[in-house]
Every structure is written in C-alpha cells, then in structure tokens.
Amino acid sequence: MTGLDPDEPVFGTCGPGGASIRCLICGAVDEVTFTELPSMAGYGEDTSARCNRCVSAETTDPIFGWRATPATRQRPDENHQH
Numbered sequence: 001m002t003g004l005d006p007d008e009p010v011f012g013t014c015g016p017g018g019a020s021i022r023c024l025i026c027g028a029v030d031e032v033t034f035t036e037l038p039s040m041a042g043y044g045e046d047t048s049a050r051c052n053r054c055v056s057a058e059t060t061d062p063i064f065g066w067r068a069t070p071a072t073r074q075r076p077d078e079n080h081q082h
C-alpha cells in the first residue's frame with residue numbers, strides 16, 4: 001500500500017456542504033477531537049486534530065507548520081516477521 005505520506009492529509013470533508021469530517025486513514029466520520037494549546041514555541045498555538053478511532057492526527061504549530069501523522073505503520077523496515 002502507498003499513500004501514507006506525511007504530506008498527505010489525514011482528514012477530509014464529506015457530507016452535505018462539507019459539514020462532516022472524515023478520517024481518510026480509517027474512514028471514520030465525525031470521530032475527530034480537536035485540541036488547541038499554547039505553543040511551546042512561546043508564541044502562537046499548537047492545534048491538533050486526532051481521529052478517535054485510529055489516532056491518526058494532523059497538527060500545526062508556529063515552527064513546523066502543518067504535519068500529518070497517519071497511525072497506520074507502513075514502514076517496510078518495521079515489518080519484522082519471524
């Protein structure tokens with residue numbers, strides 16, 4: 001499988017008028033928790049949107065900007081099988 005690039009969005013809108021948010025990783029709709037915290041950078045704020053089902057997340061902060069953290073592990077080097 002491909003498509004779990006860190007630059008790929010985790011969430012997208014769906015439903016009438018884009019009123020709902022869907023997790024593009026696991027497909028859950030409106031299972032997103034939004035969090036805003038004062039940033040550790042000392043200015044601005046960190047925001048995150050995390051899927052309640054698969055814990056994939058999108059985060060933004062004043063230093064690094066937008067980042068996606070898909071929960072599904074797809075790294076070949078972690079696919080250790082006995």
Ligand SMILES: [Zn+2]
Nearest residue numbers: 023026051054
């Ligand atoms: Zn999800």
